[in-house]
Amino acid sequence: MxxxxxxxxxxxxxxxxxxxxxxxxxxxxxxxxxxxxxxxxxxxxTPDELKQAGIDAINANETHYTPVSGTVRVREAIAAKFMRDNGLNYTSDQIVVSSGAKQSLANVVLSLVNPGDEVILPAPYWVSYAEIIKVAGGVPVVLPTSIEDDYKIKPEALDDAINDKTRMVIYSSPCNPSGSVYTQSETSNLADVLRKHDNVYTISDEIYELINFTPRHASLAAEPGMMDRVITVNGVSKGFAMTGWRLGYIGAPKWIADACTKIQGQFTSAPCSIAQAAAAAAVEADPSIxxxxxxxxxxxxxxxxxxxxxxxxxxxxxxxxxxxxxxxxxxxxxxxxxxxxxxxxxxxxxxxxxxxxxxxxxxxxxxxxxxxxxxxxxxxxxxxxxxxxxxxxxxxxx
Ligand SMILES: Cc1ncc(COP(=O)(O)O)c(C=O)c1O
Known part of the structure; x- marks a missing residue:
């Protein structure tokens, strides 16, 4: 053997x-x-009204396979949330729901990164980014930050790190593990650098969006000219205490959403139909929940x-x-x-x-x-x- x-x-x-x-x-x-x-x-x-949405879905026999990228209902609800909270104009065919934001991230990386491509990770970064990049054969390029800079990357450092091999940048704000939050102007400064590089896509991981002690959450894709270069990752795990429901999602350029659907169609198909119904209720709820x-x-x-x-x-x-x-x-x-x-x-x-x-x-x-x-x-x-x-x-x- x-x-x-x-x-x-x-x-x-x-x-x-x-x-x-x-x-x-x-x-x-x-x-x-x-x-x-x-x-x-x-x-x-999980808040009671979101649990109830899951129970209602079971009682309504929403217990069958759904389209791979998610039900029309959940994708329309997510598109409306992106518009309401982030000023992002995604259509429902630019949304893909997955079994957790972790799967969303894996779908995107596997869709875009070829063996040998470099992926920039401002450190500290979430543990799984580096491993998912390695699955795709990509090369994680770690950009250190320091406590003096509140663990946030400086635009010049990002610019210096980008070269012909760079395919992607992945960062989270609010950040796991540092808790750092990029302000509106810091986000604009990153966009100014990224806009210069047509081959580089950025995953903006916004899974902690709702757990933000500053008055405002800034989405990178909302910066001028960034919709075509950014994949916005989010989900219901953290902000709605729904980790076990396993429901994450992306908003992305349509060709990337299609690629993620193709990959997901072979690995897992759509996420749980009941979790999709509860997630629709979560993103439709008043964020004060x-x-x-x-x-x-x-x-x-x-x-x-x-x-x-x-x-x-x-x-x-x-x-x-x-x-x-x-x-x-x-x-x-x-x-x-x-x-x-x-x-x-x-x-x-x-x-x-x-x-x-x-x-x-x-x-x-x-x-x-x-x-x-x-x-x-x-x-x-x-x-x-x-x-x-x-x-x-x-x-x-x-
Ligand atoms: C920064 C970050 N992104 C993504 C995830 C994955 O979340 P999910 O539970 O939706 O897979 C986590 C979970 O710890 C996280 O901290």
Whole structure:
């Protein structure tokens, strides 16, 4: 028997966030009280009226295959949402719904990226981007940013990184993991650079759109001349606490939407018909439906930011969206515990897991090895206890 897995599989890494969550579960199973701040999902339940839309779909026997790109109803609802919230004029044949924004991203990358093509990832970037690019045979080109720049890319740095091999740029705003939000003028400045490069497409991942503490969300595709160059990715997972429904979507130039439909038609077909009905209700709902959750995230961000900022060696930006803190912990590198030196953020995340029993994620997987990611999608009490434990653990470092 030849039990070897394919070269493609061997090139891939396991998702770091999922790996950390698994380790936390294993420790918990062995009786240790682990606080898990490693996963990226709201700790809220799906709002009742959206659950009801799913129940109604079941009762109406909307339980059959739908068109691969989604029902007309959900695509029209998404097109209307793009117009209402983002000023984007997509027709319903430019929308493709998928089993989560993760599949949307994979469809787009597989549709556009050839082996050897470069894809620019401003770091920190979401873990799966790099791996999806590798599946397509593309080459991730990481552009570092720093805490001084609030982890946002400078237009000049982007311009310098683009060359003849560049096919795509992928970024998220609000950003997972840094929580950074590009302002309207920063988005315009990026558009000014991207408009000069006709071969380069940009995925604007706006999955955290609704979890934004600034007054306004800026969509890259809304910048003049950008509709033909941008694929807007969004979904219901984060903003409506619907991670398990698995429903993401794109708005894109029609030829790219058609390409994504072709790929999806061979891999999975359309996403779940019931989730499509609930997603239509979500994007049609008044966005204030998410307000109680967003208010809670803002309160927790402030509390967690205040307590972690007091810990020597932990430096923070002020994240303006999503539900993560992304502290720079590099001042702790070189310190030791029980004779073991902590050399990098992998070591720090492991130290917090083993000594504080708090699960975080090392920044290595996000392309920013000075940092760790802490999700604050947990109750106020749990977060307070997690900060206390981290503080005690850090005080033991020599
Ligand atoms: C930046 C970013 N994009 C996309 C996704 C995928 O979301 P979905 O649950 O819709 O697949 C996530 C989920 O963690 C994310 O953080």
């Amino acid at each position: 030849n039990n070897s897995t394919s070269d493609l599989l061997n090139r891939l890494s396991e998702s770091a966030t999922i790996a950390m969550a698994r380790m936390a579960r294993e420790l918990k199973a062995s009786g240790i009280d682990v606080i898990s701040l490693s996963l990226g999902e709201p700790d809220f339940d 998410s307000k109680p959750m967003v208010d809670a995230f803002l309160r927790r961000r402030d509390a967690m930011h205040a307590s972690l900022s007091k810990i020597p060696g932990i430096n923070l930006n002020i994240p303006m969206g999503a539900f993560y803190l992304f502290p720079d912990v590099s001042e702790l590198f070189g310190k030791s515990f029980n004779g073991n030196t902590l050399n990098n953020s992998d070591d720090i995340a492991m130290f917090f897991m083993e000594e504080a029993h708090v699960a975080t994620v090392s920044g290595e997987a996000f392309g920013t090895p000075e940092c760790i990611r802490i999700s604050y999608a947990a109750s106020d009490e749990i977060l307070e206890e997690a900060s206390r434990r981290i503080s005690v653990a850090v005080s033991k470092l020599l």
